[in-house]
Amino acid sequence: MRKRHFSFIALLLVLGLFTVMVLGCPAPADDAVAEPDPVEPDPVRVGAIYSIPDPARGGGWDRAQYAGLKTLETEFGWELSIAEAVEFPKLAETAAEFAERGFDIVIFTSSAHVDAWKEVAPQYPDTWFLLMSVTETLPESDNVAAWVPDMYVYGTMVGALAAMASETGTIGAIGGMPIPALKLMYSGIIEGAKAINPDSEVLVDWVGDWVDVPKHSEVTRLQIERGADVIFAVTGPGTKGVLDGAEAGNALVIGYAADWYDDAPGAILTSVLVDTPPMYRELAEAFNAGTLTKGINQLTAVNFTLADFRGKLPDAEAQIKETIAKIQRGEIQIPRVMHELE
């Protein structure tokens, strides 16, 4: 038995050594002698923290943030490092690690990160700690700022759009967990839908997590069984389940924050986008100019835009766009009513 173990370990070592040798071989040297680079200032270093895996393809908010973050790299030449799938108990530790390693800015991307944000920011006054999600209060230090979307207004736009697109008058709203930001948004959906069609019904269901794709699919199918023909979902990677369930039940989905069309061309009606690149440009310009200050920056209706309909609902598209524009301009007033959404 020992001989077998020895042979197996030896085999693994040889394979490992071979892999290291192959991967470690230097690329053929370029004949041209490289000119020494002129001395440039170190780029600004940004650490972003996500609690979900693969944020570039995760939930809508994560995707939208990812697109904004990328502008820091591509337009400003900043160095971007992303920590993904960071569990909640490790958030503060991860943020502190970025600060210890000399990062200039640490970005939290979820409202569930608020506690860690408040814990770490006062400990590292030379690092900026930014929150890109819903909060009403700031940490007890000067090195903090937040960009906060008005989730209620966003919800009213989704609700109005869904009510105009729905033939049954029943709209499905699916959430990962009943967090305050989603209760606020879904209250907006209910009121937005009522503003267009007073008889409309909004079914609100919580999946219980953000990532379980099969569960999301089943909840969507169930909402369609109950009459929903337009679905909106705010969740994480589980969104793929929503798209699957909607396609199976011939329902339409309104994408959240980012354009979801490529994920399910047959199911996506349009998406209500959160236009993040301007937000990140504003942040980068303020940082470069030294004018970044403590405070909460609100994202309002003008920051929320409609993605291309790509031929879905050709008869109603113009009217929908006009109605959404009226909401943006404040010509349609929708009351702010909070609903109990357990």
Add this chain to the structure above:
Amino acid sequence: MSEGWLAPFLLATLRAATPLIFCALSVVLAERAGVIHIGVEGVMLAGALAGLLGVVFWGDAYVGILFSLLVGLILGLLLALITVYLPSDQVVTGIVFNIFSLGVTSFIFRLAAEKNAAVQALIPVMPGSVFGLSPFMVLALVLTVFMWWFMFRTGPGLKIRSMGEDAHAAHAAGINVVITRMLILTAAAALSALGGAALTIGWVRSFTDNITLGRGFIALAAAYCGRWNPLLATAACILFGAGEALAFRAQAAGEGLNPHYFLMIPYLLTLLVVAVAGKGRAPADVGRPYVRR
């Protein structure tokens, strides 16, 4: 519940149960032969990704299934080499393998997504689905009956069970325990991978990191709950599937209550069944590395 709820409820139950059934059968097969199959979760995850990649890159659901089976066979052989041939600790190896699989599948998924964006989108509905029943559902039920017949009504089945009860006695009776266990574990892993393919090709038509989310472990519990009998293990999987289907329907009907109460239903049901079923007797030699005296 609204009129006509029964058929959708049964379909939802079967959808949730099908991937579990394949994995539970794989656990029954491996453990009846005396090898603990903790790695079921990792193989299921790898099979789920392989199936989806097969569909995306070769454009056919059945090629995806074959690719998933192939990956399952390779991983099963690797597991068999480590846990049966060497032999190392089966539980530790299974746990490490699951962690390894999670990392590798996430890595490969990202590479594949960079190469072909279609990996991120929904794949087409599997051909051959009738009345909402995917071919996987039918195959799972057929395999259950076949495995029961094979395990309890045939000579090779008896030989497999004898290895699980006393490997040395089986050896004395002329069975090559090492080779047979390696073959069985390899076949069991292929079944686990098929469970993963049933999830991604037959159900949600997509993949995300860790998409199985512990379903392999639930299948493991179903096999134990079903006392290593294919029929009972499948019944346990269907019960869990019914619990999942019921959880969301109860949430829809019980507005005003915290949704987490309803989401607990499948797990409470499983606990209840385990408690009522009492302690089953596992194959006596399961988990013990076989070293020829």
